[in-house]
Amino acid sequence: MFWAAMIGVIVTMVLAMIRAILGPTVFDRILALNMFGTKTVLLIAVVGFLVGRPDFLDLALIYALMNFIGTIAILKYARFGSLGSDAKRPRSQL
Secondary structure, X not given: OHHHHHHHHHHHHHHHHHHXXXXXXXXXXXXXXXXXXHHHHHHHHHHHHHHOOOOHHHHHHXXXXXXXXXXXXXXXXHHHOOOOOOOOOOHHHO
8 A cells, every 4th residue: 555655656756857847937847846855755754654664754854844945945046036135126126
């Protein structure tokens, strides 16, 4: 049963990567990469359950936090063109 879940997660990861490559806008690509990261967290959790290593859940949580912070940083950079504090206006207003 968990093998089927793992295969399903891998299939959705492949579909997310295809969307990241073919996405019409940069925001579609960012969303697809965020989805890929979320599916990676699920894959780590399922693999940890299959091999009997509950400490994989800790790694999955750390990866989820890194994925969230990275997505926010990439979105800020895409919107403002900088990650620093001088980015007060969107690029379209500069």
